[in-house]
Amino acid sequence: xxxxxxxxxxxxxxxxxxxxADGIISLPDLLRLFGTxxxxxxxxxxxLARWAGQRWPERREALQQIGKAIPYWMPAA
Amino acid sequence: xxxxxxxxxxxxVFHAIMTRLVATGQAxxxxxxxxxxxxxxxxxxxxxHAIFRRGYPGWVHPGTDLIASFPPLNSxxxxxxxxxxxxxxxxxxxxxxxxxxxWLFPGRTVRIEAPxxxxxxxxxxxxxxxxxxxxxxxxxxxxxxxxWSLLADPARLPFM
Numbered sequence: 001x002x003x004x005x006x007x008x009x010x011x012x013x014x015x016x017x018x019x020x021a022d023g024i025i026s027l028p029d030l031l032r033l034f035g036t037x038x039x040x041x042x043x044x045x046x047x048l049a050r051w052a053g054q055r056w057p058e059r060r061e062a063l064q065q066i067g068k069a070i071p072y073w074m075p076a077a
Numbered sequence: 078x079x080x081x082x083x084x085x086x087x088x089x090v091f092h093a094i095m096t097r098l099v100a101t102g103q104a105x106x107x108x109x110x111x112x113x114x115x116x117x118x119x120x121x122x123x124x125x126h127a128i129f130r131r132g133y134p135g136w137v138h139p140g141t142d143l144i145a146s147f148p149p150l151n152s153x154x155x156x157x158x159x160x161x162x163x164x165x166x167x168x169x170x171x172x173x174x175x176x177x178x179x180w181l182f183p184g185r186t187v188r189i190e191a192p193x194x195x196x197x198x199x200x201x202x203x204x205x206x207x208x209x210x211x212x213x214x215x216x217x218x219x220x221x222x223x224x225w226s227l228l229a230d231p232a233r234l235p236f237m
Contacts, residue, residue, distance in 0.1 A: 001225070002194055003157075003172035003202075006216035009195035015222065023221035027176075027202075027209060030219045034149075034177040035207045042149075042180055043099070045092050049084045052133060075226045 022072035029066040036062055079116035081127040089114055090124040091133070094147055099181050102166035104144035104152035134228065135170075149174035149181065160188040172219060179204040186210070 004010045007024060025033075036058035038051040056075060063069050079086050093113055097105045107121040114121060122142050129135055135147040145153040148170040157169035161182050169175035169189065179187040186205040193200055203211035 001171040001173040001219070001221050003175070003191060003200055003217055003219055004195060005193040005198060005200055005214055007218050009193050010218065010220045013195040015194075017222050020220070020222045023223075023225065025219040025221070027212060027217055027219065030173055031176050031204075031207060031209060034173060035180070039149075039177050039180045042095060043092070046085075046088055047095075048088045048091050048128070048131065048133070052131070071224070071226060072221075073225045075228070 020072075022070060025066075025068070029068070032066055033059065033062045079114060079120040079124055081120070081123050084131075087124055087128055087131070090121065091128055094125070094128075094144065095181075098147055098150045098152065098167075102150075102152075102168070104147050107142055146170050149177040156191045156194075158190045160190065161185050165190075173221075175202070176204065179207055 004013070010016060010024060036055070038054045038058055041047055041051045044051065060069075060074060063073050068074070079090070081087065090110060093110055094104055097103070107125050108118045110121040110125075111118045116124075125137065125142065125144060129137070136145055137143055138145040138153070143152075145151065150159070151168045151170045153168070155168045155170065157172055157175040158165050159167035159169055159175065159178050161167070162185065167178065169178050172191065175189045175191070178189070183206060186203050189200075189202040189204070191200050192198065200217050201211060201213040202209065202217065
């Protein structure tokens with residue numbers, strides 16, 4: 001899961017898998033995916049008890065919101 | 078005594094690891110955790126593994142008890158260098174997790190610097206509290222080279 005200077009760099013990358021074209025994502029979408037509520041509580045003393053279980057439900061919701069509710073991104077329920 | 082089946086106890090360990098990483102850029106050894114947690118080193122060692130077994134997506138270095146990855150930060154250096162207040166002390170686990178490091182430094186600007194894997198030219202992002210204020214070059218984009226959906230299965234995480 002990497003950042004590249006531009007989409008052309010991804011496709012030129014020596015290890016680029018041509019089957020991974022669906023894996024390209026914009027920075028604003030990434031920020032949304034990695035800015036869900038549970039992420040904001042990593043320093044809380046009850047993170048595991050209260051927030052960790054929300055990571056994937058939140059991700060599924062965020063993937064819907066950014067239009068990436070496709071098999072490449074969306075885990076099985 | 079520290080009961081690794083008790084999530085409240087594991088939360089004490091999790092918090093100790095995360096706060097140490099944020100303070101120093103390095104994950105503690107389990108033997109360093111024990112005095113602060115009031116438990117034995119062996120209990121602390123078991124607790125570290127129990128956190129990952131519960132599904133928290135980090136890992137120890139293979140064949141050891143050394144915490145290598147504790148996302149969004151990494152104790153093992155990566156190409157994603159994180160600076161706060163001018164100090165480059167941290168590494169993100171990956172390019173995606175780099176964006177989430179801002180939540181560990183509320184009210185401060187996190188600077189992410191990394192070379193592009195294709196051309197090795199630099200990339201710079203600055204993020205205070207989830208807002209992108211610097212993106213250089215402006216064409217920076219993310220990529221997942223294998224289906225991200227696989228990460229929902231903890232058994233597929235590296236080294237676990």
